[in-house]
Amino acid sequence: MKNIFFIIIYESFFSPCPPASPAPPALSNQDGMRKLSNLNWCIFSIASLCAIVSSINKVSAQVIRDETLPKNSEVKVEGNISTIEGGTKSNGNLFHSFKEFSVPTGNEAHFNNAADIQNIITRVTGKSISDIDGLIKANGTANLFLINPNGIVFGENAKLDIGGSFVGSTADSIKFDGDIEFNAINPENKPLLTVNVPLGLQYAQNPGKIEFKGKGEPERKIPRVIEAKTGLEVPANKTLALLGGDVLLEGATLKASSGRIELGSVTGESLVSIAAIEKGFGFGFEKLANIGEKFGDIRLSQNTAVDASGNGAGDIRVTSKNFTITDNSVVVSTQTGTEKSGSIVINAKESVNFDGINDTFIPSGLYANNVSKNRTENTGNIRINAPQFIVNNRATIGANAWSAGNGGDIDIKTNDLRVEGGGIVSAAVFGNGNGGNVNIDASNVQILGTSNDGKSFSELSVSAKKNSTGNTGNMNINTSNLEVAGGALIFAGTSGEGNGGDMTINATESIKIIGRGGNENQFTSGLFVVANEEATGNSGSLTINTNKMQVENFAFVSASNNGKGNAGDLQITTNELLIKDDASLISGVESENKLAGQLTIKTGKLLIEGGSRVNAGATSSDKVNLDIDAQEIQVIGTGNNGKTPSQLSILIQDNLISNAGELNIVTNTLLIKDGAFLFTGTSGKGNGGNLTINAEDIQVIGFGGNNPDNNNQPYFSGLFATAEKNSIGNAGKLNINTKRMLVEDRAFVSTSTNSNNGDGGDLNINANNLQVRNDSKVVSETNSKGTGGNLKITTNNLLVENGGKVSSGTSGAGNAGNLTIDSDAIKVKNDEAQITVESQGRGNAGVLTLNARSINLDNNALLNASTQSSDSSKEQATININSRDLILHRRSNIFTNAKGEQVIGGNINIKTDFLIAGENSDISANSENFRGGNVRIDAQGIFGTEFRDRPSDSTSDITATGASPDLAGIVEIITPQSDPNNGLVELPTIPIYPEIADTCSTPSYAQSSFTITGAGSLPPSPFKPLTGNLNRTSLVTLAGEIKPPVRRSRQAPKQKQEIKQIVDAQGWVRTKDGKIILVKNATQNSNFLAMKNSAHCN
Structure with a gap:
């Protein structure tokens, strides 16, 4: 190779290029081409030389030893395989030191170690990064440490073939006992004979990055275990660790089956400890000083997969400043067998950010799954610790039990948690195992909105899916502020055979549940503890503790069971609870003969307005209770364009046998206005619940909205206990205890029955002061076959005015209940204000009984007991009055009149000290079509009225007129008889003290007189009033067949007292x-x- 290299150099640099001659005035084409050819040959030769040199350097310099060890490493290159031998051995450790260490594509670096070697510890002392795009291989079960402070880059073809753990790090050195360092920056030849297990990784300032640029695995399906076709993989139960500056994994695959994967980012001078553990090595970052400044970033992108799944799910640890998962990258640990599971732990000093992709089957996130068929094994937990944690764009954190094994917990500790864009944090059950818990400890929690396409909502959940048999885990949230908005949900639910989990939320400052989301607002923001229709198990309970809670704009808070099990309780404790703009707070059950949970609210202020509702309802259950303890309660207005009234209610739905529970309210002030109402009712076979209110002050005022079920008539504000149409059960009772109660402006307080067979409930009011004003009504009534409930009012002062009405009545076949009022003072005045018992149907009216110190009727006021019953054998409507003073002014009346064939006038019984009636105020028991009723008055004195056989429009009358004179009723007036001598003392003829007049004359200017002025004669009795009319009696002829109206008047003489x-x-x-x-x-x-x-x- 060297000879070839020399020849290339010689030919390129020493073979002469044709010399360039001075340019002549003109060149021929042939000469020009020759000159250009020679120049091109020189350029080509130089370029070829550079390419060949580069190629030779890359091949030959992939693994280059240095000379820094007592026994240096040896590298043998055969083809594309670099065999590494030699090195310094010490106590099971084998040390290698290289000036450069890279494995090009298609190449192999083979550590040919002895079988007794436990750790192969390799450092790079040069200045270049390690570029690994081939295979790294070692013999036996030795662990491999690769230390390069300059950085390490893994390519898409990088692979491991080792029998132990792999640690890739950009630390400066590895520390051992005795302050011995194996240093890549300052490689000193210190003795290594006593070195044992590595103790730590020592980092300097700005260590190099670790990068992985791979192909990724886009074809993944959770919970399937990822099969690593590419990437780095260590044997089962071993450790795969990448510990550098920033750690950037793009399309990477890291796999340690049932083992441990550790990702760590350190950017400052610090020591990361190393500890030998069962699954290889554990790393500790606890000794880092100024923690926030010593950590770098870790980022997983482009379908990166980090997988520790196996027979026992492995451990995955991530430690960084910022940790990001995006582009469908996943961190997975799936339990497939019977071995003990590990956990996934994320520690970030600033933030964790998971960002998914909408158009993929498996989004970015963390997954701890259990597919084990062994029920005794639990999958590992997921723990995340970071100041800020964001789950966005369908990213997912899932701890799921897919088979017989149990799911793990999800524990999140952060300052700010935000799940948005369809993000999911979920612990779910798909099989026979039980689900894990989700535990949130955060200063601020936000669960917001839906995915970009509007097809999925953001969620924080624990759940059991359809066909599962395991129980759901619990949801526990501890925070300062919680916000759920834009269609997002927090829920604990079951759709299977197992029971749903409980949800507990403690928010020291506030909870906001607001709005809807999705393409068509199909998702409602909410807190749900629910069992769905498919479920056979019980749903859990929902417990909320906070300073202030807002539920707004169609949002829901619910604890319900729509399946076949019992519902859990819903309990809220807060200083202020605001439910606004068509929002709902609901507890209910649909299960046959199952129990609904109790809905309990304890608050300083409760505001329900804008069509919102607080409801405890059932379709098949027994005893649904709603208990509210508040300093102030306001239920106001309507919502949904006036179609939905604000309400506090309990309702048993259609066709149910079970009874409704109690609606109990304890408060200082209760305000119901503008069409809102409190309601207990039944539309099924069971009885309606009782409504009990204990309050200092109650105001029920006005009307509002438009009821689409009643020709768009307004909703009337009210307190109602009702048995609905087609129900069979009885209505509940309405019990009110208060100091002050105001019902005005067409408002209602009512117990009623529209039931085919059920009776109305009783209405009991105990109040220091009760006012019913401006066409408002306090009524107990029946509109069907059922009997109306009784109405009893106990009060110091009762005012009914301006068309107000207090009534017990029937408009159906059932009889009305009785109306009893015990009061110190009763005042009824203006515009036909009235207290009445009445029958407008076939049933009988009840008995009206008034017991008061004084009763004052003024300006068209009315005490009335009317009936249309044609059963002459029954006692008709009756009024009983016991009062010291009974005063009627300005066309005010006391009636028991009747209308209809065979309908008898009712009875009036009055016992009073003084009866005063003036300005055409009448007392009558008339019957328009049949026999008049009876009037009995026992009084000390009667002024302004008297018995008459016919009523007059100009006088105050007492009548019992029938359809004809012979059908007149009986009027009986009892007044005391006066003895003129009673109380007189016989005076002596001679004055006792004659000297009184010894010198006093009686001059004419001192004369006295006593004068009575009147337009007519004296009344026929001293006890009759001065009417001002002259009584003239003319002669009449007896007509034997005509019977005059009967009038009985008895005067009982008083016993003469000794004076x-x-x-x-x-x-x-x-x-x-x-x-x-x-x-x-x-x-x-x-x-x-x-x-x-x-x-x-x-």
Whole structure:
């Protein structure tokens, strides 16, 4: 080769080129061609020389030893194989030192070591990088260390054929015991006889890069174990480590079956420790000073595959400043057998960024899978530690159980976690094994949006897939702030036979669940704990603890079971919970005879508005409870263009046998307005739940929106306990305990039944002050065959005004319930405001009972008990009033009137001290088409009204008129009879003190008088009011067949009481404390002053 080289040099440089002559005035064409030919020959010779020299250097200089070892390496080149022998041996270690070490394409570097060698430790002391695009081979099971501070580049044809582990590093040296270094920068001939196992890799400033430029493996399918057709592979249970400055893997394949793959990037002066482990070597970065400044970047791109799968899934460790996976590159560790699994651990000092590709089957990411048929083995965990972690563009982190084995956990610790663009972090069950947990510890967590094509959503999940039998793992998130938006999801679910996992979220500052996403907004942002339709297992529970929580713009928070199992609980504890703009918070179950979870909210403030809902519902379950404990609750307005009311509700769906649970609210203030409502109901065979409210202040106000199911009429704000149409069960009770309650502007508080057979629930209100105003209603009613519930109000003050209504009624075949009010003061006024029991159907009205200190009806107010029942054998509508004062003003009325054939007027029973009725205010028990009812009044005094056989438009009347005089009812008025002598004292003929008038005359100017002025005569009884009308009675002729209306009036005389003699005081005494006391006998005591004065009159 040297001779050939010499000849080429001689021919090129020493063979004379034709000399160039001075240019003549003109050259012939032949001469010009000759000159050009000679020049071209020189250029060609020189170019050929350069190419041949380059080729010779590349072949012969691929492995060049240096002379730095006690026993130097020997390199024998035969064809494309460089055999490496010699080197310095020490305690199972074989040291080689090269000035250059590269393996060109198609070439082989063969370390021909003895069988007893454990570690082949190789350094490059020259200035060039190691370019490996061929095969590196070693004998036996020796481990191979390749150290080149300048850098190492692996090509697409690079391969390993060794029996042990491989460590490629750009460290300066390898450290051993006794402060011995095998240094590539300062190769000193220190004794190596005592060297044992390597202890560390010592890096200087700015170590070289490690690069791998391969073909990649685009045809991959997880969980299949990657078969390395190219790339670097070590035997099973061994270590493959690349530890340099920046580590850049483009289209690379690294494989260590059931072993360990270590990728590390160090850019500053530092020591990476080495420890011998069962699977080769472990590396420690704990001694690095100023950690953030000593690490470089690791990047996997262009279909790179890093795979430690095997009979026991291997370990994969990545340590860097920034770690990036992109272009469908993957890190995989799949458990295929029964050996113990390892884990995937990523430690980045600044960031981890996974970026997938949309148009591929397997996106970029980390995968820890278990396909083992041995149920006792778990796959390894995935642990990621970085200040920032981004999963984007369908990139995936998956810890999956595909067969009988259990899945591993995913543990992420970061300051900022962002999963977006259809990215996935998931622990899933596909087979018989149980799924792993997902544990997030981050300052900020964002799960955002959908993929670029809008076909998949970003997710953080634990799940069991269809046809699986294993249980789902749990989802645990600890953060300061959590945001889920743009159609993204966090969920724990099952579609198989196993149970779903629990989800626990602790966010010290805030949680935001907002919006929808996808091409057609088909994905709803949410937190879901769910069992899907295919599932037979139970769903888990959802527990949320945070300072402030927002659920907005169609977003969902749900714990439900749509399959055949029980649903889990949904519990939220927060200082402020805002549910806005058609958002939902739901707990429910559809399983036959299964239990729904409890929905519990404990908060400072709860706001539900814009058509949002908080709902605990079921289609087949029993006892769905919704408990809310809040300082302030506001349920406001409608959403979806007015078609959806905001609501707090419990509902049992169609065809269910089970009963609804309880809706219990404890709060300081409750505001329901603008069409929103609180609701418990049943539309099935089970009974509706009870609605119980304990509050300091309750306001139910107004209406809003347009109900498409009711001719676009508005929704009325309200509190409702209802049995819906076609249901069989009974409606629940509505119990309210409060200090102040306001129902106004067409709002409702109602218990009702529209059921074919079910009864309405009772409505009980205990309030210090209750106001029902402006066409609002507090009602208990039945619109069907069922009996209406009873309505009872206990309050200090009841105000019903401006068309307000308190009612118990029926419009169907069922009887209405009773209405009872116990109050200190009842005031009903203005625009037909009323308290009523009524029947507008075939059923009977209930009994209206008022117990109050005072009752005041003013300006068209009404107490009413009306009926349309034609069953004359039944007691009709009845009003019972017990009050000290009963006052009716300005056309206010008390009615038990009836209308219809065979419909009897109701009864009115009044017991009062004083009955005052003025300005055409009537008390009547009339029947328009049949017999009048009965009126019984027991009063100390009646003013402004009296019994009449017919009502008058100009007077205040008491009537019980029937269809004809002989069908009149009975009016019975009981007032006390007065004895004129009762209470009088017989006075002596002679004045007791005649001196009173001794010197006083009675002049005419001091005359007195007592005058009564009236337009007519005195009333017929002292107890009747002065009506101002002259009562004239003319003669009549008896007509024997006509019976006048019956009026019974009984006066019960009072017992005459013994009256003590009144004795005049004779003087007065001033006590020590200044009080004046009148005394009977005059004394001479200095404190006594006689009342007699000297006669002196003016």
